[in-house]
Amino acid sequence: MKAVALTEFGDPEVLSPQELPDPLVGPDTVLVEVRAAGVNPVDWKIRRGYLQGAFPHHTPLIPGWDVSGVVRAAGPAVTGYRPGDEVVGYVRKDHVQNGTYAELVSAPERTLAPKPSSLNFEQAAGLPLAGLTALQMLRAVGVGEGDVVLVHAAAGGVGHLAVQIARALGATRVIGTASEQNHEYLRELGAEPVSYGEGLVERIADLVGGDGKVDATVDFVGGQALSDSPALVRDAARHGSVVDAQSVLDQGGKYVFVRPDTRDLTWLGELADQGRLRVDVQRTFALDQAAEAQRLLEEGHVRGKLVLTVP
Numbered sequence: 001m002k003a004v005a006l007t008e009f010g011d012p013e014v015l016s017p018q019e020l021p022d023p024l025v026g027p028d029t030v031l032v033e034v035r036a037a038g039v040n041p042v043d044w045k046i047r048r049g050y051l052q053g054a055f056p057h058h059t060p061l062i063p064g065w066d067v068s069g070v071v072r073a074a075g076p077a078v079t080g081y082r083p084g085d086e087v088v089g090y091v092r093k094d095h096v097q098n099g100t101y102a103e104l105v106s107a108p109e110r111t112l113a114p115k116p117s118s119l120n121f122e123q124a125a126g127l128p129l130a131g132l133t134a135l136q137m138l139r140a141v142g143v144g145e146g147d148v149v150l151v152h153a154a155a156g157g158v159g160h161l162a163v164q165i166a167r168a169l170g171a172t173r174v175i176g177t178a179s180e181q182n183h184e185y186l187r188e189l190g191a192e193p194v195s196y197g198e199g200l201v202e203r204i205a206d207l208v209g210g211d212g213k214v215d216a217t218v219d220f221v222g223g224q225a226l227s228d229s230p231a232l233v234r235d236a237a238r239h240g241s242v243v244d245a246q247s248v249l250d251q252g253g254k255y256v257f258v259r260p261d262t263r264d265l266t267w268l269g270e271l272a273d274q275g276r277l278r279v280d281v282q283r284t285f286a287l288d289q290a291a292e293a294q295r296l297l298e299e300g301h302v303r304g305k306l307v308l309t310v311p
């Protein structure tokens with residue numbers, strides 16, 4: 001099969017199109033013909049070698065944890081999928097090697113869900129990792145009916161979904177941080193925009209009124225946003241981050257490392273099919289332009305998602 005892979009860590013140029021063996025189909029594994037692969041910051045972090053302390057890595061290494069596609073074959077213990085089914089998946093495995101930047105990927109059944117019928121393959125490939133992160137983080141800080149929620153980095157891959165999911169979970173107000181150029185976009189998504197940077201705590205206090213605090217914050221950027229978070233919530237246990245585990249735990253907040261979860265992913269797909277969750281794809285790239293996509297994502301200012309398409 002054709003794939004994009006690396007044999008050494010480093011800059012985007014280490015990624016190159018290669019001909020590699022088709023993946024094996026294990027007993028509880030589904031072989032998926034990839035139609036689109038979502039690009040996530042973790043992909044460039046893996047490319048740079050930053051996750052070597054967390055997972056065993058093997059080369060040639062095909063990056064990518066997000067997929068949408070069509071089932072080609074299913075192992076004998078698979079109960080939920082048959083050849084021809086359209087699926088989405090957050091295909092994180094225990095070892096980093098056989099990712100989704102490829103024509104085929106072997107996906108453990110527990111990583112998959114049916115593809116939402118209202119999303120095309122490109123949109124669907126942008127949903128799993130970012131959507132699950134948003135949902136699992138919002139749930140960890142207990143977002144529910146009547147809450148006022150602050151989403152740091154609300155225009156990004158995770159953030160734009162978190163804004164909408166927070167509303168779906170019952171939040172009455174969602175405030176989102178972004179640069180000025182994304183403020184109208186955040187309003188479209190249902191959030192009240194605020195610029196990030198110096199003075200954020202005061203701007204939020206002015207906006208919310210009363211004691212100047214929100215019920216919960218979720219952080220998708222780290223740095224100053226995370227440092228400011230405890231001052232913005234009434235209860236430190238209701239602020240969370242997916243970016244900086246040690247800092248948020250030291251502050252008494254919640255850390256989430258997103259887990260594959262068929263039930264959660266199915267729920268997100270249903271939300272999309274009800275017209276309550278849109279997945280915005282800023283740009284698509286052909287598979288062999290994966291390096292260019294990662295370079296753009298690494299600059300840190302993508303709106304919504306970047307996705308690779310596989311013919």
Ligand SMILES: NC(=O)c1ccc[n+]([C@@H]2O[C@H](COP(=O)([O-])OP(=O)(O)OC[C@H]3O[C@@H](n4cnc5c(N)ncnc54)[C@H](OP(=O)(O)O)[C@@H]3O)[C@@H](O)[C@H]2O)c1
Nearest residue numbers: 041133153155156157158178179196242257258300301302
């Ligand atoms: N622990 C986990 O399981 C997990 C899961 C998913 C993601 N993550 C991490 O979470 C982070 C976000 O992921 P993502 O996919 O959403 O990334 P992304 O799509 O690359 O985020 C880009 C967005 O960040 C915004 N941004 C940049 N600097 C900002 C700042 N100082 N304050 C507020 N917003 C800012 C940009 O808005 P402007 O253009 O308006 O500046 C842009 O829209 C990454 O570090 C990723 O590795 C962790």
